[in-house]
């Protein structure tokens with residue numbers, strides 16, 4: 001089943017209040033997901049989800065996560081500013097950048113954020129930009145392929161992130177000599193997976209590695225950061241990740257290495273983005289053009305500048321026509337935007353009911369890495385973002401860009 005968590009009436013009412021295209025986010029859905037995640041890890045010492053700000057960088061959304069007890073995972077100056085302006089501070093902020101301007105370390109340390117070092121060379125950068133903190137996280141890259149059973153989940157050997165196994169004890173000993181008192185481990189080895197064995201598999205690796213490094217280095221492991229990667233089913237026949245089962249799987253891995261979580265001290269952190277907001281955001285657009293040549297095309301008033309994933313990754317996003325959910329899918333369309341780029345297609349050869357001009361087309365699962373990856377190619381502007389609140393009202397949480405915004409940086 002596609003994700004039909006909101007009735008069409010909501011999209012129709014929103015489109016009466018705001019011109020299309022716009023993003024619509026469901027506050028209740030986001031809160032429920034945060035609560036389900038917190039419940040799944042309630043057993044874990046010092047559990048905290050740090051919402052990956054890059055997935056949906058809007059302070060009104062970050063506020064919701066703050067109220068649900070989450071922190072913010074940042075990787076740039078502006079993301080740190082967003083977290084700061086939302087009221088996050090200290091260990092509510094994780095800073096996980098790579099190849100970034102060193103001044104961003106100063107900023108992170110000023111906020112007392114937890115710093116996650118992407119490379120052994122970052123030790124000196126941090127020492128010179130804000131100083132070594134007592135608690136320090138490092139990112140691990142095991143190389144090769146990352147397998148669960150027979151399935152290859154990712155190829156860390158080709159990934160730019162993290163430290164090798166050999167670098168870890170060398171760098172951690174240096175960090176200890178420079179004043180660190182506790183270390184933490186982070187790794188991100190598979191992206192967008194709904195397989196409930198991903199986090200438990202990753203956790204097992206990091207727990208054992210952490211326990212070994214405690215002995216090699218003589219510093220206690222304070223937490224393991226499982227990062228992001230738990231995915232969502234973009235296709236209608238996909239199955240959502242069972243987050244309770246994921247939490248239970250991680251608990252089993254934890255008990256194996258550290259024993260009873262009620263008596264152990266090693267904490268668990270996550271940095272989920274897609275899983276938290278992906279299903280709770282929709283790009284709402286209007287059919288404005290129909291064209292029949294070698295194929296049938298429906299042109300809509302949104303384009304790849306609003307949602308890049310189909311053009312960039314060939315990603316599937318479910319689309320439904322408002323008011324026609326139960327109509328037979330008699331047509332086969334390419335649903336396109338207006339960019340002068342032939343990859344500007346939200347769907348290719350998609351079965352849909354007959355579309356009339358003015359119909360609202362709702363593009364699903366756009367709540368993470370959607371608006372955030374927007375751009376201004378072809379002089380197309382970013383849309384508004386609307387929050388559908390728990391009180392059944394609509395709140396504009398970002399206005400649409402205007403030509404003035406487009407010209408504002410030109411000299």
Ligand SMILES: *Cc1c(COP(=O)(O)O)cnc(C)c1O
Nearest residue numbers: 052096227228229271272273274
């Ligand atoms: C992108 C990213 C995340 C979030 O990834 P999702 O796939 O959205 O869960 C978490 N941590 C880091 C360091 C990232 O770069």
